[in-house]
Amino acid sequence: MKSSVYIDRRSLITLFLLEYKNAILLLLSFIIFILSISNRDIPHGMPVQAYESLVIFLFAVFLWVTNIIPLAITSLMVMGLLATFKVLPENEIFSFFGNKSVFFIIGAFIISAGISGSGLSKRISYYILSKFGDKPHKLVLAIFFLSAAMAHIMPEHAVAAMLFPILMSVSKRLDLKSGSILGKYIFYALAWGTVLGGVVTFLGGARNPLAVGILEQSTGRSIGFLEWMITVGPPIYLVMIFVAIYFARKVRLSTGDMQKLTDLFSEGGQRIGKVQMKEIKALLILVGTIYMWIFENASIGIANVALISAALFFVLNVTKWEDAKREINWGAIFMYGGAIALGTALEKTGLLDFINSNYIADMNFTTLSFIIIVASISVILTEGVSNAAVVIILLPVVMQTAVSMNLSPVLAVYLVAVPSGLAFMFPMSSPPNAIAYSSGFISMGETVIKGIVLSVLCLVVVIAFALTYWRVLGVY
Numbered sequence: 001m002k003s004s005v006y007i008d009r010r011s012l013i014t015l016f017l018l019e020y021k022n023a024i025l026l027l028l029s030f031i032i033f034i035l036s037i038s039n040r041d042i043p044h045g046m047p048v049q050a051y052e053s054l055v056i057f058l059f060a061v062f063l064w065v066t067n068i069i070p071l072a073i074t075s076l077m078v079m080g081l082l083a084t085f086k087v088l089p090e091n092e093i094f095s096f097f098g099n100k101s102v103f104f105i106i107g108a109f110i111i112s113a114g115i116s117g118s119g120l121s122k123r124i125s126y127y128i129l130s131k132f133g134d135k136p137h138k139l140v141l142a143i144f145f146l147s148a149a150m151a152h153i154m155p156e157h158a159v160a161a162m163l164f165p166i167l168m169s170v171s172k173r174l175d176l177k178s179g180s181i182l183g184k185y186i187f188y189a190l191a192w193g194t195v196l197g198g199v200v201t202f203l204g205g206a207r208n209p210l211a212v213g214i215l216e217q218s219t220g221r222s223i224g225f226l227e228w229m230i231t232v233g234p235p236i237y238l239v240m241i242f243v244a245i246y247f248a249r250k251v252r253l254s255t256g257d258m259q260k261l262t263d264l265f266s267e268g269g270q271r272i273g274k275v276q277m278k279e280i281k282a283l284l285i286l287v288g289t290i291y292m293w294i295f296e297n298a299s300i301g302i303a304n305v306a307l308i309s310a311a312l313f314f315v316l317n318v319t320k321w322e323d324a325k326r327e328i329n330w331g332a333i334f335m336y337g338g339a340i341a342l343g344t345a346l347e348k349t350g351l352l353d354f355i356n357s358n359y360i361a362d363m364n365f366t367t368l369s370f371i372i373i374v375a376s377i378s379v380i381l382t383e384g385v386s387n388a389a390v391v392i393i394l395l396p397v398v399m400q401t402a403v404s405m406n407l408s409p410v411l412a413v414y415l416v417a418v419p420s421g422l423a424f425m426f427p428m429s430s431p432p433n434a435i436a437y438s439s440g441f442i443s444m445g446e447t448v449i450k451g452i453v454l455s456v457l458c459l460v461v462v463i464a465f466a467l468t469y470w471r472v473l474g475v476y
Helices: 012-019 021-038 048-066 071-084 090-098 100-117 120-132 136-150 156-173 181-197 207-219 225-250 256-272 277-295 302-315 321-327 330-348 351-363 367-382 387-404 409-420 431-437 444-467 469-473
Strands: none
Touching: 012 021, 021 048, 048 071, 048 330, 048 351, 048 387, 071 090, 071 330, 090 100, 090 330, 100 120, 100 156, 100 207, 100 277, 100 302, 100 321, 100 330, 120 136, 120 156, 120 277, 136 156, 136 181, 136 225, 156 181, 156 431, 181 225, 181 431, 207 330, 207 387, 207 409, 225 277, 225 409, 225 444, 225 469, 277 302, 302 321, 330 351, 330 387, 351 387, 367 387, 367 409, 367 444, 387 409, 409 444, 431 444, 444 469
């Protein structure tokens, strides 16, 4: 039997370009950057440092969008470029790694590691699914609300990664095939639940504390943990109700298969065993942390509570540093330090004032058009760009525009941060989408169509609440 040998007949130039396309693209973009930043034929009235910060910003946006180098490396490079071209003093640039939002994120990662490592999160998952998963629609709804609830206290990607193997076991035990309706909606519930739940608090996604950090750095104002939940929770919960009704109508399965499911969760609960002391300590720390965030945030500070709680996980021997450091996304930390530095540079060099007075001031936005445009751009961008990058790119300009319209910059934070977390269409849009897509039950074409519908629904609800509920709350 002859073995077939594939011979690639493409030209060497084509193969070379395919192999080194990222390096070539990076080199070309860097050459354009050097030529642009060296140019002194700048718009009349724009300070030189403002022009340099604009060129660095556009260079960073290109790298964030194309992702030819990791997002964190781009942010570190931004800090280096800001220092090299003396856009801001060096000491000020590198001090942004000391921003309290960065330390809140570090504390949140450690808290998540403690909850997961103690076994508490897995026990809760098995308990909820075993209690509410006796019928197909109840199973899907249990997964959906469980994912959303856990994304309130853990990063979205951590929730999806933790639940994914459990749900794969469910699908195998039920012998679900790739075209199974139940299989499809099990993983839609995982993805959509974590995405929606992660928007409601500061713990579900680091873009929220990043946006608050940029607000604090620029205006000195802040948003508390409870204030964020009260403002963002109702519109997102309304969307979740619509999605839950949709799931309940779509899912059907025979009663006989449910016995297999009951047996599976029973076995899973037995493997986990009795409640361990680590789980009790993790639960007590978590409850105490949430209490302090809600009721003592003004006096202690959200970052300080996060760091103290993170330390308690070590002091009480709930987790070890070797386990916790695997959960800390240092790339995210680097990215946010650079993001805050870049946002500050755009403001302090006078670039945002220049853009506003020369280009935006004459547009005569109404409050309605401002809300619709900003929220729509955020939703569209987040499908192709990291949600944190969307915050970095849009928020400084949007805050400046809001101030020029006599609107609160806090409104700008909500209009950018909330929609930028609502990515449903593509696997690359958010980690939960990618994890759910890897199950093999979800097709790209159908997901894009459903994702568009869900994005439009979210957009309509957010805009409606921004015009009514947020105004009543005094956001603007």
